[in-house]
Amino acid sequence: MHCLLNHSINPSFNKYPPHRTLKMEKIKFVQQMQRRTKDMALRVIRLFQSLPKTDEARIISRQLLRSATSVTANYRAVCHARSQAEYFAKLSLVVEEADETLFWMELLVEADIVSTTKIQNLMTELMELLANFSIARKNTSQDKRK
Numbered sequence: 658m659h660c661l662l663n664h665s666i667n668p669s670f671n672k673y674p675p676h677r678t679l680k681m682e683k684i685k686f687v688q689q690m691q692r693r694t695k696d697m698a699l700r701v702i703r704l705f706q707s708l709p710k711t712d713e714a715r716i717i718s719r720q721l722l723r724s725a726t727s728v729t730a731n732y733r734a735v736c737h738a739r740s741q742a743e744y745f746a747k748l749s750l751v752v753e754e755a756d757e758t759l760f761w762m763e764l765l766v767e768a769d770i771v772s773t774t775k776i777q778n779l780m781t782e783l784m785e786l787l788a789n790f791s792i793a794r795k796n797t798s799q800d801k802r803k
Contacts, residue, residue, distance in 0.1 A: 687736055693786060694729040700779050701725035701758070704771070714770045721761035727754040728786070745797045752794055755787040 705722045708714045731750045738744035762780050765771045 690732065690786075690789065691736065693782070694732045697779070697782055697786065698726050698729040700782075704776060704779065708765075708771065711770075713768065714765075717761055717764055717768070717770065721758060721765070724754045724757040724761060728758060732790075741797065745794065748790060748794045748797065752787065752790045755783060755790060759783050759787065 701722060702725075705718045708718045728751055731747055731754060735744060735747045735751060738747055759780065762776055762783070766773050766776065
């Protein structure tokens with residue numbers, strides 16, 4: 658997931674030792690993911706506010722709101738994990754909540770509560786986040802979790 662900069666493209670590549678450059682890239686990536694998850698949650702809040710006030714829309718939208726905000730909160734917790742085991746467990750929660758959020762969006766569309774065009778960009782962003790979190794979880798090997 659980390660971008661490794663090629664020194665021929667970036668002449669300042671050798672300015673820092675490789676381990677420091679990797680750490681800086683990791684920090685940028687984590688900050689970007691924190692920003693993206695928070696933006697996604699804010700977009701879901703705005704969607705929630707715009708949905709019809711029918712019983713079915715209320716029930717589904719509350720579940721959507723809960724799972725979307727849980728993605729953001731749990732990703733923040735991932736960033737402060739005290740061990741590899743805690744990191745893996747919290748990241749697993751993020752994956753589950755992101756997948757659940759996507760499910761509730763799909764249900765809103767399939768129940769004709771909201772149009773696909775209205776939430777397509779949000780669903781695409783969520784799928785990208787889910788893919789990133791799933792890869793990160795997969796890359797956390799069994800040995801590192803002990």
